[in-house]
Amino acid sequence: MYRLLLVDDEPIIVEGLHDLFRGSDELQLEIYCAFNAREALAIAGKMRIDVVLTDIAMPEMNGIELQKEMNRLWPRCKVVFLTGYNDFDYIRSSLRQGAIDYVLKTEEDETIVAAIAKTLDLIEREWQYEQMLDKARGSLVKAMPMLRKEYLSELLRGEAASELSRRASFAELGVPLDAAAPVLFVAGRVDSWRDDLIVGDKALFLFSVNNIVEDFFGPAFRLVYVPLTPDRLLWIMQPKPEAFPADGAQAEEIRRFLLGTMESAQGACRDYLKLPMSFVVGGSLISWEELPDKYDRVSVLFARGLGLGQQMLLTDEHMLDLQRSEDRGKVNRIHLLGQYLENKEHDKFNDLYADIMASVHGAPNMQTGIALEVFFSLAAIFVSYLNRSQLMSEMQGKIQINQLTSIQEHASWRDVTDYFQKLADLLFSRTADENEQVTDDVVRKLNAYIEANLHKDVSLTQLSEVAFLAPAYLSRLYKMKTGVSITDYITTLRIQIAKRLLTESQLQIREVGAAIGYDTPSYFSRFFRRETDMTPQEYRDAVKKS
Structure with a gap:
């Protein structure tokens, strides 16, 4: 408006x-x-x-x-x-x-x-939407590296993304990769930092490491750098068609090139930067959908394999097969359940929850492995939400709270699944009821204010201050709840009160107008006639005759 x-x-x-x-x-x-x-x-x-x-x-x-x-x-x-x-x-x-x-x-x-x-x-x-986006793009130039890192990190965590959405995001963020083509990866770790570094030097050294990798791999690969933590790095790569002819020996040629070139890059980091680095090389092409699982298993390999020494250079053949790729990818997305709970996205929560719990169903032992990981991840999500929302005491009367933090309290994984589903349903239902109650309270408060102040300022701006809501949002909320606009409600109320005062009181026409917010008699008369096809005096006379 x-x-x-x-x-x-x-x-x-x-x-x-x-x-x-x-x-x-x-x-x-x-x-x-x-x-x-x-x-x-x-x-x-x-x-x-x-x-x-x-x-x-x-x-x-x-x-x-x-x-x-x-x-x-x-x-x-x-x-x-x-x-x-x-x-x-x-x-x-x-x-x-x-x-x-x-x-x-x-x-x-x-x-x-x-x-x-x-x-x-x-x-x-x-x-217009596009114009606003164009202006926003200009101010986002400096933030682009951070936005690119955040988006690629989401992909690595298993955020769902179609080929179409990847292509659009890559174009927006300047990612020089094909959203449909398979990828390779190289993960790196700084084994130990030099003792002579000062504040800010680490970022400079990581930038230099990336420059070395890009210098060695740039002629044969398109690649993008993803800084993960202060000592962990990742490069996602795609071979250039002109560098590797598409024949039966292509896969082995790429693999050999990766290992040999990575060894040279590792040596350059050691010799020129005095920085010991370890690397894991993904030697086979994988789809974008497989990348989160590979990345997750590389993280395990850093902890288990590369932790044995410095300046290690391994391929993904050393990865431990801890869990089937498909199931692992689902479990990696468990953090999204917390977002869906916060954003009141019930259907999205249910769909992902069903996938995650089904991936664990049938596990031989509920007390070990991935079952424990899923259980305590869910417990952390719900405990955090209940505490922040101050709902822990309220939920104690509806569920067994001790089952929230102890897997031993459940007889089977089916019991675990049903328990957390029931808790989620209770929270979503309560949120819906609470939203409805809040909306009802806003409408009642506004109607009461309008009725008491009809002779004063009842503009949308004033009402928005009464309700502590933005005018445009208040207008939409009121109409959604009542089916009529605030303006129409005020008009109807003014006409009702004016008719009652004209027939049940001896007030003069100007006094009736003032009582409903019209200080000018001619203004009130035009308003009344527009709504009733009669002037105030004609209406008063007609009622007296009837």
Whole structure:
């Protein structure tokens, strides 16, 4: 919903324009009125204004001067001039100052509405999604390496990504790899840091290690560098077609080249940087979907194999087959369950949870291996969520809390699966109920405020301050819950109260209008007639006769 500010030193014109736009069904506007430029600036000083429809010739400060001040306060604000001067030079001067359009006071109502509609359309186009993204891209240049690292780290953790989404992300982040082609990897570890390093030197040395690897492998491979931890590095690679002919010997040739070249790169790190490095080389091409499992098993190999000494150079043949690749990949995504719980994504949670628990079902021993890993990972996710949400005490009356932290309390993996599923369902259900209750409370609070303050300011801006919500969000929330807009509710309530006061009291027409927020009798009469097809006096007389 956009905000329109009407400005003219003639009250009858402002009131007429207010009625005109209030009755315009095609425009969703929040309307404010000012009777001189100073009043207009006072309103603009309190809230964002999107469009100003203003007279040009006004005392003290004219419309062109007002426009300059409005653009200083709100650079995106658009100004349409309303003038009684059919003078080309005067209008041309206003357009040179940046006005969007002008209309003559003698124009038909439809022309005035069309001018504002055209201005709103211009605002909408300026805020188009793609334009906003283009501007954002310019400010993200410096952050690109970090964003690239974060995205590739997500892929390594097993985040689901289709070939199409990978291709789009690679293009966005400048990843020089084919989203559909298989990949190789090389993982590295700094075995020990030099004693003479000072703060900041480690990052510089890691950068130098990457430069060495790129110098050795760049002619034959496309590659991207992923710094994982202060002493762990990873390169994801794809062979260039011109470097390795596609024949039966291609796989062995690539493997041989990788090992030989990595040995040279390792020596360069030792000789030139005085930095002992160990590496694991993935000697066979794998799909992007297989990469998370390979990376996970490399991490194990770093801990078990490379921990035996320094400057080791191994291939992925040394990897321990701790778990089937497909199941391991599912388990690696267990952290996503916490995100789905936080974001209230019930269906996504259920789908991934079913996959993870099925991958463990049938394990020979629930007390060892992957079953324990999954159980305590789930326990950590739920305990953290319950504590942060202050729901631990509440859940104690609905589930056996001791079963949350002890796998011995469960007779089988099926019991474990059912237990955590029940807990998740309880939490999702409670969140849905809580959201519904909060929405109900907001609507009740607003309705009570409107009824008590109908004679005062009940604009969307004021109501948003009462509800502590942004105006646009409040408007959508109210209509979603009640089926009617806040504006329509206020209009209906005003008419109901006005009718009751007209028939059950001796108040004068102007007093009835003031009671529902209309200080000007003519303004109230036009409003009442628009809604009932009768003036207030005609309605009062008709009721008395019936």
